[in-house]
Amino acid sequence: NYCNEKLQQFFNERILKEEQALYEKEGLNVKKIDWTDNQDCIELVEGKSKGIFALLDEEMKLPTPKPDHFTTEVHNHNKNHFRLSHPRKSKLKTHRDVRDDEGFLIRHFAGAVCYHTTQFLEKNNDALHASLEFLI
Numbered sequence: 001n002y003c004n005e006k007l008q009q010f011f012n013e014r015i016l017k018e019e020q021a022l023y024e025k026e027g028l029n030v031k032k033i034d035w036t037d038n039q040d041c042i043e044l045v046e047g048k049s050k051g052i053f054a055l056l057d058e059e060m061k062l063p064t065p066k067p068d069h070f071t072t073e074v075h076n077h078n079k080n081h082f083r084l085s086h087p088r089k090s091k092l093k094t095h096r097d098v099r100d101d102e103g104f105l106i107r108h109f110a111g112a113v114c115y116h117t118t119q120f121l122e123k124n125n126d127a128l129h130a131s132l133e134f135l136i
Contacts, residue, residue, distance in 0.1 A: 001108050002045050005038055008109045012037065038109045041083050045106075050077035056124055067117040068101040074117075075104060083107040087114045 016035050023030045045052050052074055059070040078084045085105040087098035095105060095114040103116045 001106070001110075001113055002042075005041050005045070005109060009038055009042060036109065040081070041106070041108060044078060044081055044083055056120055059121065060124055065121050067121050070121060071101050071104060071117045075100075085112075090114060 012035050016033055020030070020032055043051065046054075048054060055073045055077060056070065059065045059073065062069075075084070075086070083106055085107070086100045087095045087103050087105050088100060090096055090105055090112060092112075092114075095112070098114055098116065102118070103114055105112055105114050
């Protein structure tokens, strides 16, 4: 989903914004296309201090990373962010079944997605495979 946001932003910048600027510069009377800037969603994910990736890295540095603590940190650092919400506020029942300390909801360009933080921690585990440990 993050990659899709980056691709959408690239498309918006290169196709919509730059092409419209070129048409305007050349004096072409082309109807302007309004589009939604998704930079705020990208910042929510990749922001340097309170972005989800930065908070995930900080969580993984703790002696015992915990999904519920990570979830709380994401919500606490971004509590007023338009695109972030608790799963219970979703329109989808499957999202509402996720407890507030088990995940978060991001309103992406293409729609809302519920993320389970247990899976974030599992997939971000940088441990070496047992067969490679002996090499170090």
